[in-house]
Structure formats: C-alpha cells, structure tokens
Amino acid sequence: MEKKITAQTVEKLMAIKGEARGVTFLYDWEFILETRGQNSLKKIEARMAELGYPIKYSEIKRKKMAFYPIGLDALSTLVIKELFNLDERQLKEMGASKAKFPLFLKIFIKYFVSFDSLVKGVPKMWREHYTVGDLEVVEADNEKELAVLRLKNFSTHKALCIFLTGYFPQVLSVVLGAPVDCRETKCVFDGDDYHEFLLTWGDKQKRELREARTKNITAKMANVKGEARGVVFKTDAVFVLKEKGREGLEKVQSELKSKGHFIDYEQIKTMGFYPLGLRVLSLLAMQKALGFSEKDIEHMGAEAPKASLIVKLFGKFLFSIDKMSSQAPQLWARHYTVGQLEVDPHEKEKYVVVRLRGLDIHPLFCVYLKGYFSTIIRMIINSPIISEETKCSFTGGKKEYHEFLFKW
Ligand SMILES: [Zn+2]
Numbered sequence: 001m002e003k004k005i006t007a008q009t010v011e012k013l014m015a016i017k018g019e020a021r022g023v024t025f026l027y028d029w030e031f032i033l034e035t036r037g038q039n040s041l042k043k044i045e046a047r048m049a050e051l052g053y054p055i056k057y058s059e060i061k062r063k064k065m066a067f068y069p070i071g072l073d074a075l076s077t078l079v080i081k082e083l084f085n086l087d088e089r090q091l092k093e094m095g096a097s098k099a100k101f102p103l104f105l106k107i108f109i110k111y112f113v114s115f116d117s118l119v120k121g122v123p124k125m126w127r128e129h130y131t132v133g134d135l136e137v138v139e140a141d142n143e144k145e146l147a148v149l150r151l152k153n154f155s156t157h158k159a160l161c162i163f164l165t166g167y168f169p170q171v172l173s174v175v176l177g178a179p180v181d182c183r184e185t186k187c188v189f190d191g192d193d194y195h196e197f198l199l200t201w202g203d204k205q206k207r208e209l210r211e212a213r214t215k216n217i218t219a220k221m222a223n224v225k226g227e228a229r230g231v232v233f234k235t236d237a238v239f240v241l242k243e244k245g246r247e248g249l250e251k252v253q254s255e256l257k258s259k260g261h262f263i264d265y266e267q268i269k270t271m272g273f274y275p276l277g278l279r280v281l282s283l284l285a286m287q288k289a290l291g292f293s294e295k296d297i298e299h300m301g302a303e304a305p306k307a308s309l310i311v312k313l314f315g316k317f318l319f320s321i322d323k324m325s326s327q328a329p330q331l332w333a334r335h336y337t338v339g340q341l342e343v344d345p346h347e348k349e350k351y352v353v354v355r356l357r358g359l360d361i362h363p364l365f366c367v368y369l370k371g372y373f374s375t376i377i378r379m380i381i382n383s384p385i386i387s388e389e390t391k392c393s394f395t396g397g398k399k400e401y402h403e404f405l406f407k408w
C-alpha cells in the first residue's frame with residue numbers, strides 16, 4: 001500500500017457517497033491515544049488539517065453519534081496508518097480494540113445476549129454505524145463454528161477491510177466468550193462483487209481440517225459430504241506407523257500438505273468428527289507417498305477393527321453373525337455420518353452379504369472396506385474368509401449401492 005496519502009486519494013475518498021457515525025473513527029483515535037499518548041492525537045489532528053479536514057478529537061468526542069462523510073472514516077484510518085506506520089496486524093488490532101470500548105458495548109448490549117440475536121442484529125448494527133453498505137450474514141453456525149459475513153455496496157479503502165477483519169471477530173468473541181479468527185475471503189479491491197469475511201472459532205484442528213475441505217476446490221474429495229470419526233484416521237496412522245514407521249507417517253502428512261490439506265494424525269481426537277473426503281485423501285496420499293498398493297489398503301482395512309475402540313465397545317454384540325447383522329447399521333453410524341449399511345446374514349449357507357448405500361466417495365475406499373468387513377466377520381466365525389465386492393457404484397452399470405460377499 002502507498003506510504004503518503006495523496007491529494008487524489010483524499011479527493012477520491014471524500015467523493016464517496018454515504019455517512020459514518022463519529023464513533024467509527026473516534027475509537028481509532030482513542031486506541032492511538034491509549035497506546036501512543038496525547039502527542040499522537042495532536043499529530044493526527046495536524047495531518048487531517050494538512051489534508052484539508054481539520055477535525056478535532058474533542059469535537060468528535062462531543063458529537064460521536066453524529067454523522068460525518070464516510071470518506072472521513074477511511075481518511076482517518078489512512079492517516080493513522082501513515083503516521084504510525086501500522087502494518088496489517090496492527091490495523092487488525094485497532095479494529096479489535098474498537099469492539100472493546102465500554103460505550104460500544106453499552107450501545108449494542110441489546111444484541112449481545114446470544115449468538116442468534118447477534119446474527120439477527122448484524123445488518124442493523126452496521127446501519128447504526130454507516131448509512132451505506134449492506135452487511136449480511138450468509139452463514140452462521142455455532143455448531144460448525146463458523147460464520148460468513150458479506151459486505152455489499154461498500155467501497156472506501158482496502159485499509160478498512162483489514163480493519164474489519166479485526167473488528168468483526170472481536171464483536172463475536174464478546175458473545176461467544178472465546179477467541180475468533182477472521183479473514184477476508186472476497187474483496188471488491190481484488191475484483192469481487194462484494195467483501196466476504198470468514199469467521200471461525202473453536203477447536204483449531206477441526207477448523208483447519210474443515211478449511212482444507214472448503215479451500216481446495218480442485219480436489220473433488222475435499223467437497224465430499226459427510227464426516228468420519230477421528231478414530232478411523234487414528235487407525236490408519238497406527239497401521240502406517242507399524243509398517244513404515246514415523247518417517248512414513250510424516251511422508252503421508254507432507255504429501256497431503258503439498259496438496260493443500262492438513263492432517264495431524266497425533267492431534268486428531270478419536271471421537272471427533274472430520275471431513276470424510278479427507279479420509280479418502282489420506283488413503284490416496286498413502287498410495288502416493290508410501291507406494292501402497294490396493295492390496296496394502298485392503299490389508300490396512302483388515303487390520304483396523306483390531307485397533308478400533310468402537311469395535312471393542314461393540315464386541316459384546318459380535319459373538320454371532322445374527323447379532324452382528326442387527327448391530328452393523330449402528331456400528332457404521334458410529335463411524336460415519338453418511339451411508340447406510342445393511343447386512344444380510346446366511347449363516348447356514350456360510351455367507352454374508354453386506355450392502356452399503358448412499359456413499360459414493362472413491363473406489364479405493366471400497367477396497368479398504370472390503371478388508372475391514374472381512375476381519376469383523378472373521379472375528380465372529382473364526383475361519384478364513386473369501387471376500388469380493390460384487391456390486392459397486394463405480395463400476396459395471398453404475399449400481400446405486402455397493403455389495404460385498406463374504407464366504408467361508
Ligand atoms: Zn475488502
């Protein structure tokens with residue numbers, strides 16, 4: 001960004017239609033007063049006067065709820081940025097400080113009672129500060145720990161956008177009582193039609209995984225719907241550690257990283273839910289980084305039930321094929337949020353048919369599951385198994401489900 005504010009910049013800013021309340025820049029000045037002392041305030045006033053807008057701190061303080069030309073708000077931010085050499089981080093900090101002022105809290109306390117009422121109040125909150133620009137909540141989900149704000153019809157200066165990436169999360173964090181991150185994902189100064197801000201909070205690991213899912217649009221897998229329990233990632237890691245050691249696991253992680261995805265197998269929470277697409281990406285990364293064949297992946301699936309806590313918990317149901325058949329749908333649902341599993345037992349005829357519906361991720365995952373199911377069945381009947389995927393949604397006439405046949 002430019003160092004010195006030029007007359008053209010001032011002219012451009014002051015030509016912008018719309019108004020902003022005095023408070024929008026009063027807090028910036030108070031932030032400077034607080035962090036840099038009385039003298040700094042004099043410097044701001046002098047520079048504003050020099051640029052043709054002799055605004056006095058005492059005046060804004062007296063008329064903080066009055067409306068001023070919106071360009072003044074942007075100009076004041078730029079003046080502060082120029083005088084004190086503020087970088088992006090410091091601008092963000094200034095944005096955050098604004099939401100900490102007692103007056104701000106008092107004025108907007110009515111919106112602060114809950115997450116939902118804050119979300120509803122956002123457009124109005126914006127309008128109380130600015131006569132132009134429309135702030136919308138595109139998505140707000142306390143479960144998913146994210147919110148997306150869209151700011152339309154507002155184009156003053158990029159410095160304001162950075163400022164807002166400090167301001168928005170601070171407001172939200174007052175309500176949530178937890179730290180909130182924010183980044184601008186779309187911006188009119190980058191050629192987009194509006195500004196968009198992504199706010200995230202909660203568990204950092206989960207958040208990064210979720211972001212990996214939404215970020216990389218080139219990887220289809222990253223957009224697969226549904227989630228898998230952390231335990232399935234853990235068991236993958238156990239297998240890789242056993243076969244290829246720590247070095248092998250690190251290779252898999254850096255292979256994923258090179259594709260823009262992030263898994264820290266050690267940080268994953270066993271009972272947490274993670275994007276299902278990431279599961280397949282991790283299997284693919286193992287093929288790539290470790291040279292695993294389909295057989296190896298099947299073997300990995302076969303080893304998994306032995307390490308699974310959930311299978312152990314369900315162990316009491318696993319003493320007969322009939323029991324297993326009735327419990328299998330639940331066992332599946334404990335691991336995955338999508339797909340329905342049904343088991344058709346034919347114990348007398350010595351075979352079991354397993355059908356999986358509503359899950360079309362990747363054929364490699366079928367291979368893994370074939371290994372996984374065969375181990376569970378083998379654990380029950382205690383005899384070697386011949387396994388085969390007899391129908392698959394990826395091959396031969398596009399069946400709408402996968403079917404596995406296990407014989408002994
Ligand atoms: Zn922007």
Ligand SMILES: [Zn+2]
Nearest residue numbers: 366392393402
């Ligand atoms: Zn299949």
